[in-house]
Amino acid sequence: MTRLDKAAYTDRPWRIHEFAGDFEVEDTWAFRTPGAGPGDFPVMLAAMREAGGLAKQPRPVRFLFWARWRLGALFGWDKTSDGVGARVASLRDRLPEDLRDAPRGPDGDLPLKPVYELGTEAARELANKTAHAVMHLGWAQRSDGEHELRMTVLVKPNGTFGRIYMAAIAPFRYLLVYPALTRRWEGAWRERDHLEGTR
Template sequence: MRLPKSAHASRPWRIHEFTSDFSVEDVWAFRTPGAGPDDFPTMLAAMRATGGLMKQPWLARFLFAVRWKLGALLGWDEPSAGVGERVASLRDCLPSDIRDAPRGPDNESMPLKAIYELDMESARELANKTVHTVMHLGWVQGANRDYELRMAVLVKPNGWFGRLYMSAIAPFRYLIVYPALTRKWERAWRDRSHAGAEYEEGMSG
């Protein structure tokens, strides 16, 4: 479910401390019936167990494949345009109490790399020739008193081309990518016991 940008801006998230030069692009909520205040790590583990981009529905996979192909042809995703090259990682801006906290795992199926992972929120970042973007996940008590997952996408476009790029992909995000994520992540919560077992097995193997 899409939420107003104020749903993210009004929360006392730690991410606000070092993203003042980013704009909030999208805010989305994912239902997690029966969730409590301590279930954020459980939700993250369930999401990871469902796999990365290759486990998306076919239409979302097709869009990502087209995007990466275009990026390869036009040089959008060259290492020189990434985090640590074109832009500094937000990890370099973290207060010491967050810098010393666990960051969360990275893997090849997730192009966004971990910045930090706390009890109630986490953040990942990606940069290329179009944007520097942050995916922020937060754990919030919803209207029915259950806790729910919220995702905010923060962006810093790379000039006019980055702004044009974000406008061009907006219909695909709202009509295909976010609905697919909603189905996948909400199903991950429903199937979390099975997903958690698969995740632990994969980590131990």
């Protein structure tokens, strides 16, 4: 995994730019997918799903999410009234007409809910009392001609509290969450050939 400049996201012609310009770019990362071609984004998504969600993450990452949800329950950060469709409208409500019937992708076992899934990009979102956040996945060509998975985290903090919260969790993202994602997703790409129906 390599951290990229924000321009690696902003300078690409992703469809999400059309309706998420009011979100801030928090992080952009590239994941190693050796041998990947232009049509392999669906293969990568299928491999990631096969590798499993939160239940298959390392114990420290599962504990971190458990602790966050316990704190959320204690302080009321994750009430339904603060979620997508309540405190904030879903990005699906902003989709251009030609994307409204696009596939969304499965819900999975993560709190991030699917917005859309195309041949080269996909987006998922969540909202609570702290922020409205979007995980954007894109398939991009590198200078050597191969393709790689890129993940960008977009956020709209909920006021001063939301900004403080995002700053407070940054070390946990960098030290635990992102390295775990790297091992899981890059490993999924290496093991993709055993998946049936993805090639």
